[in-house]
Amino acid sequence: xxxxxxxxxxxxxxxAVGPYEVLSRLPGATVHFLAAEPGPKRTETGMLALTADLAxxxxxxxxIVVVPGGFGTRxxxxxxxxxxxxxxxxxxxxWTTSVCTGSLLLAAAGLLDGLEATTHWLALDALxxxxxxxxxxxxxxxxxxxxxxxxxxxxxxxxxxxxxARIAGDELARAIQLGIEYDPEPxxxxxxxxxxxxxxxxxxxxxxxxxx
Amino acid sequence: xxxxxxxxxxxxxxxAVGPYEVLSRLPGATVHFLAAEPGPKRTETGMLALTADLAxxxxxxxxIVVVPGGFGTRxxxxxxxxxxxxxxxxxxxxWTTSVCTGSLLLAAAGLLDGLEATTHWLALDALxxxxxxxxxxxxxxxxxxxxxxxxxxxxxxxxxxxxxARIAGDELARAIQLGIEYDPEPxxxxxxxxxxxxxxxxxxxxxxxxxx
Numbered sequence: 001x002x003x004x005x006x007x008x009x010x011x012x013x014x015x016a017v018g019p020y021e022v023l024s025r026l027p028g029a030t031v032h033f034l035a036a037e038p039g040p041k042r043t044e045t046g047m048l049a050l051t052a053d054l055a056x057x058x059x060x061x062x063x064i065v066v067v068p069g070g071f072g073t074r075x076x077x078x079x080x081x082x083x084x085x086x087x088x089x090x091x092x093x094x095w096t097t098s099v100c101t102g103s104l105l106l107a108a109a110g111l112l113d114g115l116e117a118t119t120h121w122l123a124l125d126a127l128x129x130x131x132x133x134x135x136x137x138x139x140x141x142x143x144x145x146x147x148x149x150x151x152x153x154x155x156x157x158x159x160x161x162x163x164x165a166r167i168a169g170d171e172l173a174r175a176i177q178l179g180i181e182y183d184p185e186p187x188x189x190x191x192x193x194x195x196x197x198x199x200x201x202x203x204x205x206x207x208x209x210x211x212x
Numbered sequence: 213x214x215x216x217x218x219x220x221x222x223x224x225x226x227x228a229v230g231p232y233e234v235l236s237r238l239p240g241a242t243v244h245f246l247a248a249e250p251g252p253k254r255t256e257t258g259m260l261a262l263t264a265d266l267a268x269x270x271x272x273x274x275x276i277v278v279v280p281g282g283f284g285t286r287x288x289x290x291x292x293x294x295x296x297x298x299x300x301x302x303x304x305x306x307w308t309t310s311v312c313t314g315s316l317l318l319a320a321a322g323l324l325d326g327l328e329a330t331t332h333w334l335a336l337d338a339l340x341x342x343x344x345x346x347x348x349x350x351x352x353x354x355x356x357x358x359x360x361x362x363x364x365x366x367x368x369x370x371x372x373x374x375x376x377a378r379i380a381g382d383e384l385a386r387a388i389q390l391g392i393e394y395d396p397e398p399x400x401x402x403x404x405x406x407x408x409x410x411x412x413x414x415x416x417x418x419x420x421x422x423x424x
Contacts, residue, residue, distance in 0.1 A: 174400045174412050175423050197386075
């Protein structure tokens with residue numbers, strides 16, 4: 001089973017690495033990081049590079065697609081190379097998925113037209129502009145459309161465990177959860193706009209993307 | 213504020229990237245990935261490479277150290293270059309921390325002698341052999357010793373939020389939690405040995421590290 005994670009400059013590392021850490025544990029799975037131009041791709045901060053080992057055209061029919069987000073998505077909203085790759089990959093994929101603002105790329109490719117979908121909470125309006133129906137949920141699954149979108153950054157771990165269960169069954173997904181010891185104990189309860197105070201929400205909104 | 217994340221071949225990506233995603237959002241922080249030999253370092257699966265931009269001797273006095281785990285730690289347990297770097301970095305660091313089996317390296321460097329510490333649940337016995345007192349907790353903090361250890365893989369996110377609060381205060385840590393939308397909703401409740409069934413625990417134990 002080939003799993004494709006397309007990356008690009010100014011992506012968010014955890015969007016890609018959370019699902020990688022879950023899905024790479026599926027029996028028979030190989031995760032491929034790929035990009036228009038193979039090589040190191042830097043995150044938004046510039047502090048970290050992940051390597052894209054393949055070019056997009058070297059893997060056009062993956063069984064699973066996971067599209068991470070990040071500010072770099074904005075520059076790709078009109079990039080026909082990546083959008084066309086997504087459209088073609090989705091023709092044959094078992095599941096096409098996104099984390100955070102990765103859903104903006106799925107939407108720009110026309111894959112979310114009229115569908116409920118999610119993204120980072122700061123990007124819900126942008127998602128609407130591209131034809132999806134944004135909802136504030138952590139994971140939004142459409143089995144008939146073979147699409148799953150997830151909320152910001154860390155939500156990719158929850159999405160990938162959901163996906164692992166669809167692919168390999170609940171028992172194996174539970175084993176992977178134990179393997180990565182995903183028994184979250186955040187020291188605060190401030191991880192969504194429903195739970196954070198207005199002051200904290202304003203702090204993140206006002207930080208020009210430095211905190212989001 | 214310089215934050216050092218030493219990486220090595222056969223490390224676990226999420227161990228490093230979870231804390232990176234939190235700590236890179238601290239005001240004035242720069243996260244440096246470093247290694248004995250700079251360049252791409254591959255994870256245990258070989259499917260993903262992160263780039264170490266600096267050599268260990270290019271950054272010997274970071275304010276924060278985060279040591280990830282992975283099977284590659286085993287080959288480094290007698291590697292004086294990394295162990296000596298850890299000892300020297302800890303002399304001046306504000307906090308020296310680990311995720312997963314990264315604590316085995318801290319223990320091998322002598323930094324956990326007699327201290328309560330944690331690691332991936334499958335490595336608790338190994339941690340004892342190196343002089344620490346293993347405990348099954350998600351995050352174990354020693355303010356006086358300036359050391360924090362955390363449990364397996366995904367626990368680094370919780371550890372890093374705890375650390376962010378120590379460094380920059382609760383309000384900023386809460387803002388970072390909202391920024392990365394860390395409001396976990398795992399689809400199962402199987403993330404620790406206290407919660408998983410005996411069958412799931414046996415499945416992970418029997419998988420020769422493929423699931424852990």
